[in-house]
Amino acid sequence: MPRRKDIKKILMIGSGPIIIGQACEFDYSGSQACKALREEGYFTILVNSNPATIMTDPGLADVTYIEPLSVQMVTEIIKKERPDAILPTLGGQTGLNLAFFLMKQGILKKYGVESIGSSVEAISCAEDRELFKKAMQEIGVDVPKSGIATSVEEGMKIGLGIGFPLILRPAYCLGGSGSATAYNKEELEKFLAKGLETSPVHQILVEQSVLGWKEIEFEVMRDCADNVIMITSMENVDPMGVHTGDSAVVAPAQTLTAEEYTNFVNLSKKIIRRIGISGGGANIQFAQNPDNGHIVIIEVNPRLSRSSALASKATGFPIARVATKLAIGFTLPEVMNQITGKTTSFFEPTVDYCVFKICRFTFEKFPRAERVLNTSMKAVGEAMSIGRNFKEALQKGIRSIEISRFGFGADGKDKITDEMLVKPENGLLKVIKDKIRVPNDERFFYIRYALKAGLSIDEIYELTHIDRWFIDNMKQLVEMEEEIKKFRSHKPEDEVKVPYELLLEAKKDGFSDRQLGFLLNSKEDKVREARKKQNLLATYKLVDTCAGEFNAKQPYYYSTYETNDEARPSKNKKVVILGGGPNRIGQGIEFDYCCCHAAYALKEEGIDSVMVNCNPETVSTDYDTSDRLYFEPLTFEDIMNIIEQEKPMGVIVQFGGQTPLNLAVSLRKAGVNILGTSAESIDIAEDRKRFKQMLHKLDLLQPENGTAFNFTEAREVARKIGYPVLVRPSYVLGGRAMEIVYDEEKLEGFIKEAAEVSGEHPVLIDKFLEDAIEVDVDLIGDGETFVIGGIMEHIEEAGIHSGDSAMSLPTYTLSKDILEKVREASYKMAKELNVLGLMNVQYAVKDEKVYVLEVNPRASRTVPFVSKVVGVPLAKLATKIMLGEKLKNLKFTQEIIPKHVAVKESVFPFNRFPGVDVILGPEMKSTGEVMGIDRDFGLAYIKSQLAAGQNIPSKGNVFISVRDKDKRAIVFVAKKLQDLGFHIYATSGTAAALETSGITVKILPKIAEGRPNVLDLMKDGKIQLVINTPTGRIPRQDEIKIRSQVILYGIPYTTTISGAQATVNGMEAMLKKGLGVKSLQEYHKKAKTKR
């Protein structure tokens, strides 16, 4: 049926900041949707609080709002724009929930807005546990035994009735947050209380556990003519008990019979029809008893999801695009399949390869968190790999997740060596068994150890419930290791001599040259040499949706070792863009944004773009972002194979974050042309010694510093420059293992950890400038002209990782003089490094002096933020510069200082790691960012807080507890709060300081000393804001308790004095002026006319 003509304006809701459970997959789906809507001529209005997204690029929607995703703000937008319809299915759970609340509060009805894609009824049916259960029973689909509780007592009754173990799921929570497994009465009670709090509707599902069952997912789509298609099946390698977002997953399912498969399809079709989705897609999760095939349904997502993004990338079928077309009234037969160019979307994709998804965790960032996986999602990112068999996909997957591993072990980095496993001691055996029994992020490696230690497939199955088929495949890899080892070299320099057949088998099973080098007592380059000599080269196959049945028009590629290479490198000029790999803390969507812009810029210049990335959530791995996409791990071997195949004029390493940058040197050594700033300059910036020399030459200041390879050296340096010092490894991103150290004892501990992360590079030691203001500068240069994109002032003081700090553009407290110094220093360094492309500098300002902290000759995390605020696509311009363009021609020669203010705020995953303290430090912990934009700093800041999920109050009680140092500064904050009508609560120390200044304070007892204390008040909902700065290096237990309760009850909080000041400023602005909305296009228009 043709598209709907009764609607003209459509509002799309994005998913907000990147958080655990909701990553850039919704940027991918949202951008695809925007394009799909505009193709049909609809006027699109987009709202998202995340500036690092492609979807919020001003060109994608007609009107773009970067505003908090709250009912209040979206209502304002609806009032202003008066859309006919809202498309809530592409913005993750956030978008769906928001639409649902807009409906519940009558706003959609009031303004005559229709929900398309998924009707409000469909959303309710899938999301409301009771309705869902009823609906499933109606169509004869079993659900696990369960009951819904709205109180702990009710939950206990239901739970004891069903029997342990029990799964608890709070309603309307994304990524399974707050989900838990209870094995006994005590746990049940504990988790019920927690879950009820987590659920926005105070509802929790108490459910029969299907722990250890197979977890099977199906991705289905349905149109308004009732056509239903199956996109793919997926089988979780980790059985039920591990959140699907944390599980390794294969597509298609590997261990289902045809009959079972058909039955699952049959159920899926019934379910999507019953739920009532009539123009979109759904992800359906089942559990299946492996002993008798009994199927129960776990849940349905009536929207685009992480799994649907994976299904889309795994098959080539653009689910988001098609879902959008269906939402506006098209039927599947009317929507073309752009991959084949011959078939329509009324066609079920089929594959001739095995897809593996594996997750990236960051437990190392949260040392206090328990390193186990359960039903609450913890992964921050994922990688997808494709192979012609499971073994190949598994090994490629492991080397894709950027954990410095090169496959399924056997890469010289195994914690337990083969020797230890020949006759393992009982103690070791116990460790291994425990590590495979309790799911965790290292489980696959421990399964390998278990296999080597002689555990049988059945034994491992009993411990893990991972299907025997997967375990046997892993066993085959272990056996292959032994075969390869037979050909070990005597000396690493010797030529590699492995029979062709065996080498080919090993490559077909996904062994990397690095692994083979290790197994053969040789080196990666020796293996590569030997391979090339025997003409044993990677071949490329297609993701074409049809297993080769049609000659695909727009496919993408994966490597394997087969007889024929199907890559079709064009004769055009081309450039390879190296992507950023899986999301992790420190490297996320911002870099993908830049890579996409590089592709867009290449297109504009008429040069073919060749993208290499392995992150299925991203826009960069969308089939139409680049001219050719290689879905491959970002390692030297995999990249070189592509470069040798494509023979590009150059490679862009500046945009994918640290992953490609780390490869710059070895790629250059291999003769690859690195576009933009030279590898030499990159080295100067990264090498402390050379960097120091440069600063000296340019007469720029730097905190006193030194480098060290061991503790003795470090102690020397620290004594010389004086404590406190900042220690960190070189060549890392996200402040990994970075720490502020106040004494020698601590120094020793940190040097050890830092040395481990840094490897052969030295550890850096800097004088730490306490209470300095940090400044970030993004700059673009073409070798002749250098222009500052933006100068950002951090709100939190120095010592907090720049990725975790809130920052303001333009700056809000810096003097003209300081700004001039910052500009001068930036231009000097840019010239010296001959920057071709982007550069980011971090400064600390203290006592009117400007210190250079670090220089990164690459796109920084703030590039998308700056680009959106000033209205200049910096990454795109940088790409053109790398191709030889000049800023003059590109008409960007002058820094733009915006008249409006934008604040970028970070978003943290603390709620996923119970017990972890929420204070900030030099090690980055945030997963994502939001932006608040308005006419002044106060309003912009408060919007950024609202967008970050802080439920900023307009009245009520504030609890204040600060360290001695902050007591002077807090007086002003408290005074203002009082003036705004808030009541102040404090503990005795802080209270004394406030009372002296004439502020009325209610004194609360210390936690150990009496009740009701602040914890009780928080629980009762009597505290609306918490200001708590940590007392020292080792926070007191009381503080940690307060701060973890804050997370539990979702109370807005701040842990820095500068944050507190900004917050009250913002609250004042909000209360006095109110919050309005304004689109990016309006801001940019204004900026242009003023320029």
Place this chain on the structure above:
Amino acid sequence: MKAIIMLADGKSFSATALGVKGEAIGEVILNTAVVGYQEMMTDPANAGKILVFTYPLIGNYGVAPKFNESKKVWLAGLVIKEKTRIYSNWQAKASFDDFVKEQGLLSITGVDTRTLAVHLRQKGQMLGIISTESFDPKDLLLKIERFRKKQQESLLAQISVNKITHLGKAKAKKKIAVLDLGITRGIVKQLETLGLSLILLPYNTSAEEILRLKPDGLIVSNGPEEDSGLDVVAENLKRLINKLPILGISSGHQVLARALGAKLSKLKLGHRGVNYPVLSRAVYKGEITVQNHSWVVDIDSLNKIKGIKVTGFNLNDRTVEEMESKKMKLLGVQYYLTSPGFNEVNPVLKKFIKMLN
């Protein structure tokens, strides 16, 4: 054991044989389904073919007698990418290896099936030979040529029941005769579910004999294409049209079309898989169907026949998928009438039963 597959145009792939030795020649066909290897191997429609699975991982869930679509494997040979080492499914009774050995099927693994598939797409389906004995290209090509020239014997006599067989309920409201051209278990099971009385007929049962049995309707089953035995069936059907309601399934649909006077044409690459979209004209609602055929009914020749309407076509290449005549009470479907799951009955079978009234 070393093996080779060579195509008639000289393209070859090295491989490893799975236990069974020898040589096999046949037309090389592809199937793009991800699951269902046992069902495809035992489908009589594939008799005499060399079957290539495009899905690379085969044997994962083992085999079980209940998944057989007929009494045995009818293939000449089987080509796969990777055979599993262990199987894992609660229903499995034996391994894929045992099954292949028990069936004496010449099967080869380790083949770059993707490249083979793309080659056939580009060049069209052709004959091929699998061998564990000869690796000499000339010799192999010669064998293919000899095979091509030899008159192929009809396999229907072996495939079809050899005598009239009663199945289903002895006394039911409706009695259906099924001309067995290689019927699959799945269809028999659905017909049984419908509570019908079934008479399974040898493929060459005469029109008179069929009418004498007084069935309420006749189903002409799926089975192999291009079999010389089908000529007899077409002749018999000519005498049955207008005498009783007839449903033709897949190759049965083709024979029915021939009996009506339509022509068949061969596809460059067959439709074999589980993802084929079928749509009716001017209607947006269609079905995703299972297909297994290389021939289609020529649409122009069909349009010339009075009273016959083409009611469904393949959305990918617009070939004929369904024909119908309300007046003559005829129904023909090119695709397979598989159960949608849980042994529910395919709507077309239900439609045909309605037609009987």
